[in-house]
Amino acid sequence: MMKYADEEPTEDYLFKIVLIGDSAVGKSNLLARYARNEFYPNSKSTIGVEFQTQTMEIDGKEIKAQIWDTAGQERFRAVTSAYYRGAVGALVVYDISRRQTFENITRWLDELHAYSDMSVVTVLVGNKADLKDAREVSTEEGTALAEAQNLCFVETSALDSTNVQLAFQTLVKEIYNVLSRKVFFYQEQRPDGKLSNGKTVILQEKDVDSAGAPTRKY
């Protein structure tokens, strides 16, 4: 893996984020709305993986989010799960008009934790909030699940742009906050040459490099 610091010295951070969830919950359109402010009513199913990058600024620091959009069907996971590795953030998406997609959320979370670092910052996203008449999952249910799983939660609509920016920005900010604490902690621990507790310090040096921790500092 190339070091991003070598190529793009202007960016302070690069975060790898994955978009996961059942087929046709609107992952690709969420990303299209966020990265290009576009929406494709005729968008096709995602085969394999795709990604977009988007830059934003927090605390005067430039942060590049590299967002991976994955195929929703389970049998492609052998391919897509490879991309979970090194992710520091995830948007786990369901469709508020299809209950099944909500019920599968826990399985997606398991999947995410099986293939990525436990510290991955996760936002639960109920998409297609514009389909009010077809709603099958109430906002309360979404909130309850998010609380139980200790996740952030937001309902979005890629169609009418509701909360799409908010979802991504929340995630990126949260990652930034977590990472700042960790880097601080990590630097504190470094003189000892070892980490006090594998559970509290979750990112390891290797991950920090490849997964987009502060490139500036190394």
Next chain:
Amino acid sequence: MSGDLDDRGWSCGGGGAVNLCRVASFVGDRDRRGNARKGPKSLAKGVDPSIRAEVWEFLLGCHALSSTAEYRQQLRMARRERYRELIEQCQMMHSSIGTGSLAYTIGSKVMDVRIMSKDSAKKQAKLGVERITQEAKSKLESSRGLQTNERVEVSYANGDGRPSSTDSPDFGSARENPDDAAMNSFHSMSSAGLDSGVSESEREDSGAIVSRQDSSDFPPLPVTNLFDKNENTGVEFSGYEAILPKEQAMGNIYHSSQTNGEKEDFLIEASMNRFENSGKYAALNIELAQENHVSSSKDTRNYKKEKFTLAKAMVQEQELGISGSEQQLETTDRMKMSDASDPSDTPLINPVVALGVDVNEDRVADWLWTLHRIVVDVVRTDRHLEFYGDAKNMARMSDILAVYAWVDPRTGYCQGMSDLLSPFIILFEDDADAFWCFESLLRRVRLNFQMEGPVGVMKQLETLGRILQLTDLQLFKHLALVGADSLLFAFRMLLVLFRRELSFNDALCMWEMMWAADFDEAMAWALENNCLEALVLRPPKALRRGSYIECDEGTPHSKSDKTDHHPIDNDAKSLSRSPFCGLGAGNFWPKHGRQQILTMSSLLKKSPDDELSVFCVAAILVLNRSKFIKEINSMDDAIKIFNDMQFEIKVKRCIQMAIKLRKKYVHK
């Protein structure tokens, strides 16, 4: 993607009479490896769109080059008949199949798979078993004919201006005819089917997430109430009976009939049966129309009228068809008998065996969940083409995928399959023809779509790596250096055969050039033996004369164990040993050439990852090597470049280079 604008003009091609010489010259000139020797020059012209449909059937091995027009026609009829049966089987599980409507309502702006109102779904889930039983009974008991007409009219009259949330119990009472068993059956048809995608009762019971460990896919929609295990075993039996196509029973009746009078009776019954069927379709259409068009009641009415007229015409057509060709019926009947065991021969009447497929409740539940997935993808496949602006064409795609998922439960439906199917629907007017062609293509790429994951593509990627090492080591070394030697960026190209990278038109050219270059009747024969069990046909009577004794000896067939499931009737013992999907040994192989070709193919041990598609990807890499070496500095770069198609694929050049690379690769 790139050429979406050129694609707009696509319409359904009729496919004129095929010039066999042209086809033969296109595919016939093969070298020892079975590759097209004529090579790029003749390939470069591509197939004239007017004969594309028929050429594809040859290229994909649906028909043997040596087959006669008469044989092909008979085979086509047999396949259409079989497809119709399969559609009926599927329709028993979900009423939308074969009606020209999608199983789920689709929002106009955004994909939105809605289901019916919770109350009705819950009730229906509970009533599911009873209804299916009832239907099976009513089918046998109810008198047909005029009643059908009445039924259609009743539902039509009642259907005016109903709100979309109309649930079925309501609907039933509105008909005010509790004694009409046939009506009940029709009622149950629609409701038992429609509740499929829903998990209301499960949901409200505990809120627990239903998970199934035995399936590698996500939990299916719980529809197991349909065949509740706690009910008595008789219910299960009736359920299966309900799945049996009606004509199955008819076939038996006809088989046992001896006198002409009885025969006539049968014919009348048959036409009645068809009539009833069509009536059912019409009624269903109206129901579906109600759900779809509730916003403006006037429009709804007109729409329904249209549908009704259509259905009527259909009924008449079918009646004519039935009484017109007795010959046809005989053939049909025989074909069916190869699946259905004669009850008198079998001590235990087992409808599962009778169906010729392994039917169980899990499979039905899986299929219903698969149907849900299919619709989700159908509404977003090639929507940029005007052709798919028409919901009927989307429904055709959904039907074919649903039938395929039913006959091939190991594969079911996998994303990417709709991309592969789409061109066939545009090319073939008849769904059955499209289905068979699609199935032939899938035989080659099935490994990419099975539950275990895209195994085929992963193997192909390994091959691609070897090809690059042998043909362009510098490029390969560069990719390895930047960590892109997994070549996963080529995944999509191999999975949907360049459908996403090329315009519709170019993709079709690419396909037929690849198939022509790979054309190899020996491989087609090997694939023939790999026929899905549910698609095994009985060769039409007129065509199998004399041809089968030859083919039995020395013919490899992998499914000898499956023979047990196929009841063998007296005059067909020798015939059912080798699976027949259409090519048919006797007609397919020139008498003296067969052994030779088989020997050759076994010597070559052609592996499936040796297909030209892999070399096409290699060609694309080699043709753009300087750009890739310069711009690919990480796996991410590679993925970006390939996803966004930051380079051009020239189909002819790509094919030429691929053939060149294959020669080089084979010689090394």
